[in-house]
Amino acid sequence: MSNAFVPVPALLEDIVTETPTIKTFVLRPERPLPFKAGQFVQLELPGLGEAPFTPSSDPREPERIEITILKTGLVTNALHELEPGAILGLRGPFGKGYPVQKLAGHDVLVVGGGVGLAPLRALLYHLYAEPDAYGRVSIRYGARSPEELCFQRQHEEWVAREAVDFTPTIDRPAAGWKGHVGLVTTLLDDLDMDLERTYAVSCGPEVMLKFVTWKLLDLGFAPERIYLSMNRNMSCGMGICGRCNIGTHYLCKDGPDLCYADIKDIPYALG
Ligand SMILES: Cc1cc2nc3c(=O)[nH]c(=O)nc-3n(C[C@H](O)[C@H](O)[C@H](O)COP(=O)(O)OP(=O)(O)OC[C@H]3O[C@@H](n4cnc5c(N)ncnc54)[C@H](O)[C@@H]3O)c2cc1C
Known part of the structure; x- marks a missing residue:
């Protein structure tokens, strides 16, 4: 049996620049790492440390894992400096993943903010499959801005799908942008969905999650x-260290x- 504390070596095969602050790291682990959409891994940069990330790639491809990372601090800044060919470590997967059994047979509202679209992309692969x-x-x-919209290379493909609609927005007006302007919550104002048969799944900064949740409740979800x-x-990542609980719920488990x-x-569950 493998030891959950020992990372599996993974070759950094490719790096895709998504935005000025976000890159997707394409990893090939030494052995396939099966994961469900929404489960996360601990990514280790040897000699520096590790950080949790939710793969953004298709869960049907466990031998090739994509992780989309916003540059924000010690580990993520160093990851952004890497070149293909580096060897990293992967532990996991951890957590339960998205409640895909519950979503089956229902409409799904996916609400993302910034790099929060990364975990949701794995869910979209699952739903599209x-x-x-x-x-x-x-x-x-x-x-925040048109340049910071992640996965722009895929937006057209998403819109082209049957029974899928995709609306992006940016926080403030920007030269050349003809789309919606305003926080993502403003895109929920004209939601045309049957709330009785829709599940909403959101990922983004915590302040966004709070306001999205309040908005969804206002709308009648x-x-x-x-x-x-x-x-x-x-x-x-295993419910041992006690750093991530909300009440009796361990976010990692x-x-x-x-x-x-x-x-x-x-109290204060949403900050
Ligand atoms: C389950 C899970 C999945 C995640 N998935 C992704 C993902 O797919 N892509 C991605 O870019 N990030 C993701 N994150 C956030 C990512 O783990 C942090 O950005 C990372 O740990 C920062 O490490 P660092 O050493 O670069 O930053 P540090 O030097 O530790 O911190 C720099 C700044 O980032 C803040 N920060 C640190 N950790 C987090 C966090 N977990 N959430 C918000 N702010 C944080 C710190 O408070 C500080 O202000 C995920 C986090 C969790 C818990």
């Missing part, structure tokens, strides 16, 4: 139909995607 199993997929995505990716600092109904009565 079985179009008959799910209803309509509606994607609402916000970034039941707490049971709202899922949020709570990507807080965590360390072991029970999440990182939690149902709002399960945390709504916990």
Whole structure:
């Protein structure tokens, strides 16, 4: 049996620059690393440290894992300086992943902010792989500026799909941008979905998750139909170190995607 504390060596095969601050790292682990959409891994940069990330790639390809990373501090800055050919380490996967069984047979509203679209991209691969199993997929995505919209190379492909709609927005007006302007919550104002048969799944900065959740509740979504990716600092990934709990829920073991109904009565659960 493999030891969950020991990373699997992984070759950094390619690096795709998504935005000025976000890159996708294409990794080939020494052995396939099966994961479900929404499960996360600990990525180790030998000699420096490790950090948790949720793969953004197709869960049907466990031998080739893509991780999309915003440059924000010690480990992520160093990762952004790497060249293909480096050897990194992967531990995991950890967590439960998205509640795909619950989503089956329902419409899905996907709400992303910034690099928060990365974990949701793995979910989109899952939903697209079985179009008959799910209803309509509606994607609402916000970034600070047009340059910071992640996965621009795929937006056209997403829009072209049957039963999928995709609307991006940027926070402030920008030269040449003809699309929507305003925070991602403003894209929910004209939502045309049957709330009785829709699940909402959101990922982004915590302040965004809070306002998206409040907006969804205002619109009439039941707490049971709202899922949020709570990507807080965590360390072991296995419910041992006690750094990531919300009430009795360990984000690493029970999440990182939690149902709002399960945390709504916990004080300051949304910060
Ligand atoms: C389950 C999970 C999945 C994640 N998936 C992704 C992903 O797919 N892509 C991605 O870019 N990031 C993701 N993150 C966030 C990522 O783990 C942090 O950005 C990373 O740990 C920062 O490490 P660092 O050493 O570069 O920054 P540090 O030097 O440790 O910190 C720099 C700054 O980033 C803040 N920070 C550190 N960790 C987090 C965090 N978890 N959330 C928000 N702010 C943080 C710190 O407070 C500080 O302000 C995920 C986090 C979790 C818990």
